[in-house]
Amino acid sequence: MVRLITHNILACHAKGCTQNNFPLQFKDASIELKEQEFNPDFLRNFLSRLEWKALVDTARELGDTSLPLEMPEMIDDEFLKNLHHVLLEIHVEEGAMICPNCGHSYPISNGIPNMLLAEHEIG
Amino acid sequence: MPTVQTVSVSDSQPQDYENEHVHAVYDEIAPHFSSTRYKPWPIIAQFLSSLPTGWVGLDSGTGNGKYLPLPADRPGSVWTIGLDRSRNLLQIARKAGEGSTIREVIWGDVLGHPWRDGAFDYAISIATIHHLSTHARRRLAVQRLLKCLSPSHGRCLIYVWAIEQDELSKRTVPTESPAENGGQDVFVPWVLKSQGQPKRKIQPETDRSPIPTSQDQEKVFNRYYHMFAKGELRTLVCEAAQGMGLQIGNQPEGASGVVGIEIVQDDWERSNYYVELRRWECS
Numbered sequence: 001m002v003r004l005i006t007h008n009i010l011a012c013h014a015k016g017c018t019q020n021n022f023p024l025q026f027k028d029a030s031i032e033l034k035e036q037e038f039n040p041d042f043l044r045n046f047l048s049r050l051e052w053k054a055l056v057d058t059a060r061e062l063g064d065t066s067l068p069l070e071m072p073e074m075i076d077d078e079f080l081k082n083l084h085h086v087l088l089e090i091h092v093e094e095g096a097m098i099c100p101n102c103g104h105s106y107p108i109s110n111g112i113p114n115m116l117l118a119e120h121e122i123g
Numbered sequence: 124m125p126t127v128q129t130v131s132v133s134d135s136q137p138q139d140y141e142n143e144h145v146h147a148v149y150d151e152i153a154p155h156f157s158s159t160r161y162k163p164w165p166i167i168a169q170f171l172s173s174l175p176t177g178w179v180g181l182d183s184g185t186g187n188g189k190y191l192p193l194p195a196d197r198p199g200s201v202w203t204i205g206l207d208r209s210r211n212l213l214q215i216a217r218k219a220g221e222g223s224t225i226r227e228v229i230w231g232d233v234l235g236h237p238w239r240d241g242a243f244d245y246a247i248s249i250a251t252i253h254h255l256s257t258h259a260r261r262r263l264a265v266q267r268l269l270k271c272l273s274p275s276h277g278r279c280l281i282y283v284w285a286i287e288q289d290e291l292s293k294r295t296v297p298t299e300s301p302a303e304n305g306g307q308d309v310f311v312p313w314v315l316k317s318q319g320q321p322k323r324k325i326q327p328e329t330d331r332s333p334i335p336t337s338q339d340q341e342k343v344f345n346r347y348y349h350m351f352a353k354g355e356l357r358t359l360v361c362e363a364a365q366g367m368g369l370q371i372g373n374q375p376e377g378a379s380g381v382v383g384i385e386i387v388q389d390d391w392e393r394s395n396y397y398v399e400l401r402r403w404e405c406s
Contacts, residue, residue, distance in 0.1 A: 006229070013238075036224075039199045041176050045175065049177075112213055112230050115237035116235070119138050
């Protein structure tokens with residue numbers, strides 16, 4: 001269950017990989033949709049923390065086109081519901097996340113992403 | 124009950140040492156360990172209750188994830204992502220709390236940093252940094268926490284085990300041969316009994332479960348801890364911050380281009396030392 005709210009924070013931490021190491025790209029993602037309680041107050045306050053382009057691009061790669069390319073100025077309920085779904089209800093259960101810079105692959109299994117690196121590989 | 128024994132740590136292969144005496148042990152004892160760790164400590168619960176709605180945080184060394192569902196009075200108002208080195212504990216942490224809510228967890232190491240710098244509004248590190256076997260590694264773990272926090276407002280709470288034990292604590296701690304910085308390196312035994320193993324919620328994934336033989340009715344796992352001396356955690360935090368160019372103290376008025384941390388709380392509670400801090404920046 002890497003959800004996009006978490007994916008929007010994750011970046012590659014391999015040695016020497018300091019540029020263009022975000023967002024990680026999903027590969028062979030198998031997705032499950034799970035309902036989650038809608039919390040508009042959380043979303044409104046959380047909004048400014050998002051890397052918007054990374055979120056929209058990744059959602060589109062996973063087949064969800066409900067979010068606009070630019071963050072809207074008017075935050076209405078319809079928008080928040082779409083955002084809620086994209087951030088919190090799409091679970092990537094299996095697959096991998098690939099660093100766009102160095103190509104390192106972080107596997108996802110049983111919904112848990114493996115972000116471990118050997119100590120000498122950490123930047 | 125087996126007693127705590129002092130150990131001396133060789134500096135040469137700290138990662139291998141921790142693999143053997145921390146990570147492997149937690150993977151083995153995960154279900155039993157989790158069944159004994161369900162009650163949130165009040166100061167940590169209070170810290171999580173004080174966070175504004177919409178904040179995102181990291182629980183670095185989340186264990187069985189008991190802090191992931193908090194705050195209990197405003198569930199869902201903040202979003203805590205749990206990180207741990209033990210895959211078997213994470214399986215439990217995913218389902219922490221009541222109901223069928225799935226928690227967000229990451230398999231990783233507290234010395235890693237697989238996120239955008241400054242992406243978190245808060246971080247907690249509870250009973251985790253004391254499992255690192257050298258001072259340099261404990262300092263690096265604090266630096267990873269500081270770096271993941273928002274430079275303008277990030278808040279952090281760190282708990283470690285203290286040499287100074289609560290009188291209610293079941294453990295007695297030998298205090299000869301203190302390690303570097305006044306702390307104490309010890310093995311703390313975890314006893315898995317062959318019968319009456321309490322509440323096995325899930326089976327460990329790996330097939331390395333320590334099912335004892337007929338002669339061996341219980342299996343003892345020794346976990347490595349660095350028990351902190353009084354003042355040691357604060358010193359560690361300050362050293363870590365200064366090593367990153369952060370000032371220690373209140374945010375100065377009228378300054379510019381300065382970054383720092385303010386120590387909000389620094390105390391002892393129930394056999395643990397804790398430090399709460401807040402990052403600030405003058406732009």
